[in-house]
Amino acid sequence: MRQLLDAIRSIGKSQGSRLVALYGCMYYGMLRPSEAVSLRLDECELPSAGWGCLEFREVRSAAGREWTDDGQVHELRKPKGGPKNSVRRVPIPPELVGLLREHVRSYGTAPDGRLFWTYRGGIYQPSTLWQVLRKARTLAFSAAVVASPLARRPYDFRHAGVSWRINAGAPGPQVAEWAGHSVEVLYRIYAHCIDGDDERWYKQMEDFLG
Numbered sequence: 029m030r031q032l033l034d035a036i037r038s039i040g041k042s043q044g045s046r047l048v049a050l051y052g053c054m055y056y057g058m059l060r061p062s063e064a065v066s067l068r069l070d071e072c073e074l075p076s077a078g079w080g081c082l083e084f085r086e087v088r089s090a091a092g093r094e095w096t097d098d099g100q101v102h103e104l105r106k107p108k109g110g111p112k113n114s115v116r117r118v119p120i121p122p123e124l125v126g127l128l129r130e131h132v133r134s135y136g137t138a139p140d141g142r143l144f145w146t147y148r149g150g151i152y153q154p155s156t157l158w159q160v161l162r163k164a165r166t167l168a169f170s171a172a173v174v175a176s177p178l179a180r181r182p183y184d185f186r187h188a189g190v191s192w193r194i195n196a197g198a199p200g201p202q203v204a205e206w207a208g209h210s211v212e213v214l215y216r217i218y219a220h221c222i223d224g225d226d227e228r229w230y231k232q233m234e235d236f237l238g
Contacts, residue, residue, distance in 0.1 A: 029055050029188055032161075032179055035168035039160050047160055049124075049131035050144045050152070054185035056124035057082055058193070058207045061182045065152045068141040072128060080125040082118040118206045157182040190214065 033055070037048040053064040063084070073081040131143060138145035144152060161182055165174050179185065186207075193203045194214075204214040 029179070029185070031168040032164055035164035036160060038167065039163050044160055044164070046131075046135060047144070047152070047157070049127040050157075051161075051182070051185055052124050052127040053082070054182065055189045056127075057118050057120045058186050058189040059118070060186055060208075061154065061157060065142075065144055065157075067143050069132065069137050069143055070141055072143075074125050074129050074132075078122060078125075080120045080122075080128075082120055083115055085115055116206075116208050154182070 033048055033051055036044045036051055038044055039047075050064050053059045053067060054061060057064075059067070059082070067082065067084065071082055071084040073083070128143065135145075137143055138149050142151070146152060146156075158181075161179075165179065169178070179188070190203060190207050193206070194200065200214055201211050204211045207214065
């Protein structure tokens with residue numbers, strides 16, 4: 029994922045560099061793409077050192093004009109997985125804190141405080157995220173990996189972010205709370221590594237058996 033983030037940064041003259049922290053939010057912060065594109069600076073705690081935190085109440089989902097009340101492509105929704113008016117807090121590692129601080133220094137924010145905004149101040153469309161990722165995969169990966177499902181979708185960054193926290197030993201219920209869904213969904217869908225980690229588990233099981 030670090031290789032892929034580096035590749036994203038290099039896409040275009042400035043397009044990729046404007047989006048690398050957004051992809052970092054999906055990986056290091058386990059955000060859904062719709063949550064990442066709507067993140068505001070006042071929803072971020074970004075200390076000069078150590079872990080930070082994201083805290084938010086509503087997101088914009090790319091539902092399509094025919095599915096929204098006001099005819100806009102995006103619509104406001106509460107974060108998934110919690111009661112109405114709930115606040116979701118997501119601790120973020122220093123790697124993401126650094127990416128976000130760098131992004132703010134370079135690009136500032138949109139008039140409404142959003143961190144990620146197009147040249148015209150708009151919200152990034154899903155198609156843009158897909159296009160940038162497709163180009164970055166060809167730079168970061170071998171041809172065999174490019175042909176595989178590894179990190180093929182923007183949403184896969186979130187899958188990988190949930191997986192690394194589980195594999196690092198964080199309790200499942202806590203990870204589910206951070207990710208904004210139930211424990212049942214966590215173990216049924218998200219808590220798996222995109223590219224597998226069999227050798228690691230073989231070693232641990234062998235050590236257990238003596």
